[in-house]
Amino acid sequence: MTSPNLINELTASRPVAPTALRARVREIAAQEAAPHAARGASLWPKLRLPVRRIALVAVPAAATIAIASAGVLGLARSDSNVDALRSQSFTGKVQSEAAPETNLATPAQDLGSTVSPTLDRAQRISATLTVEVADSDGVSRAAQKALDLTESLGGHVVSASVATGDQGNAALVVRVPVAKVQEAIVQLSALGRIVSQQVTIDDLQANLDQLERRERSVRAQIAVVVAKLEGDSLDATTRAQLESRLRTLRQELRGLRRDTAATNAEARMATIQLTVVTPGVLTAVPVPSRLDRTLDEALNVLVWEGVISLAIAIVAAPFALLFLATWLGRKLYRRREEDRLLAT
Amino acid sequence: MSIEAPRRADTAAASFAAVAEEHLDDVYGYLLYLTKNWALAEDLTSETFETALRRWRRFDPRRGTHRAWLIAIARSTALDWFRADARRQRREERAEAGELDKNRDHAFGEGFSPELEEGLRALTAGEREVVALRVVLDLDGDETARLLGITVTAVSTRLHRALAKLEERMRHHDVA
Secondary structure, eight states: OOOHHHHHHHHTTTTOOOOOHHHHHHHHHHHHHHHHHHHHHHHHHHHHOOOOHHHHHHHHHHHHHHHHHHHHHHHHHHHHHHHHHHHHHHHHHHHOOSSSSSEEEEEEOOOOOOOOOOOOOOOEEEEEEEESSSHHHHHHHHHHHHHHHHHTOOOOOEEEEEEOOOEEEEHHHHHHHHGHHHHHHHHTTTTEEEEEEEEEEOOOHHHHHHHHHHHHHHHHHHHHHHHHHHSSOOOOOHHHHHHHHHHHHHHHHHHHHHHHHHHHHHHHHEEEEEEEEEESSSOOOOOOOOOHHHHHHHHHHHHHHHHHHHHHHHHHHHHHHHHHHHHHHHHHHHHHHHHHHHHH | OOOOOSSSOOTTTTTHHHHHHHHHHHHHHEEEHHHHHHHHHHHHHHHHHHHHHHHHOOGGGOOHHHHHHHHHHHHHHHHHHHHHHHHHHHHTTTTOOOOOOGGGSSOOOOOOOHHHHHHHSSSSSHHHHHHHIIISSSSOHHHHHHTTSSSSHHHHHHHHHHHHHHHHHHHHHOOO
C-alpha cells in the first residue's frame, strides 16, 4: 500500500465519537451559563495581553515617562538654579584661587588699608586686583603707572600683557617687597574703579622654622662625623661609611639651604596680579539660557534614571538568570518526559 | 491535508456547546490515535471538555483556533494520564497493557482494514499522534508544530517516518 492509499484510508475512516460520549459531552457543555460565557468570550481576551504586545507598549511607555519626567524635573530645577548660577558667574571670576589661610576678598573700596602683613613672620602674600578704567587709553596709562609704581617700590614685573582697542585690557603680575605691599595695593587700586580685590596670606614661618631646625640638626651631625673622621683609630670600612654619611649630610644641608633661601625669597616679596579693564569687558559670565539649563537638568535626571535602572538590573539579573535556568530546565525535562511517554 | 476550512465556531461569541459539538470528533479521534484505546479515549475526551469548560473564559481567539485549543488540552490531559499510568505501572509492577484494546475489533474506527489497524498499533504514541493531527484532523504543519512544541520540519519528519513504517508494515503483511 502506498502513502496516498494509506492517507485515503485514514481520512476516509475518521473516528466518530460514540453516541454515549456525545451525550456526555453535551451534558458537560450544558453546564455553561450563557451570560458567563458571553462575558468570558469577549472580556477575557481583551484583558489578557500577550507578553510581546505588553512589551511593545510598555517599553516605549517607560521610555516616554522617563524622558517626560526628566523634562519636567529639568524645567523645575532650571528655575531654582538660575540665581545660584548668576552669583557663581561673578564670584567665580573674582575668587579664582582658594586661600589656604587668610582670604580677604571684596568688591568694595579701601581694602588695601585692611591688609596688614605681619613683618616679624614669614608670609606669602598674594593679591589680585581688577580695576576698571574709562577707555582703552586709560588701560595703557594705568598699566604704565602700575609698572612705574612697581619699580619705584623696589619690585619687579613678572609678566605684563596690554591689549588696546574697543575691548582694551591689561594683565600684569608684579612682585613688590612685603613691606610695601600695602602701599602698592592702595596705589594700584587708585588706578581706576575697583571691580574686585582679593588678598591671600599664607603663613610660611612654620615651614621656615622646620627647615632651620633640620639645618641645625644636620650641621651638628656633620660636626660629629667630621670629628670622628679626624681620629686615627678608624679602620678602613668605618672610615668609608662615615665619609659616605658625611657626603649625604652635606648634600642634604645644601638642599635645606636652597629651600630656606627660596622660602625667605617668597616671604620677602608679595605677588600682585593686576587686571585693568574697560567697561563692558568685565561682564558676568553669561547665564545659560533656560532651554540650556532645562536640557542640562533633564540630562542629569536621565543619567540618574539610567544609574538607578542599571542598579536594579544588576540586582535583579542573578534572580532573572536563575528563573530562566529553572524555566528552561523544567521545559527540557517535560519535553524529554513527553518524548519518553509517547515513544511507547 | 488541505487548507483549513473556514472556522464557523471560531468567533468570540461562539458558545461552548457549539464549539464542543463541532470539534468532538476531532478531539476523540486524536485521543483514540494517541491512546489506541477507545474506552480510554472516551474518558479522556470527557475530561478534556470538562477542563475546556473551566478554561473557556481564558480562550483567546488571537492565539489559535478552537480546535487547536481543544487538541492542546486533550494532549495535556492524555500526557497527564500517561504519567499517572506509568507511575501506577511502576508501583504495581503491572506490565500488561492494552487490556481494553481487545474489547473491540476496531480500535481506531470502523472501516479500517485489519492490516492498517495492526500497523497503527505498531506505531509509537508520538507517531500515531502526528498521523492523527496531520492526516486525520488535517491540521496544517504550523498548527501541529505549535501543538507538539516542535518545529515544522520535525513534524514532517515524524509524519514521514510514521507513514513509512505503516507502509512497510502493510507491505510485509501483503507479502505474507
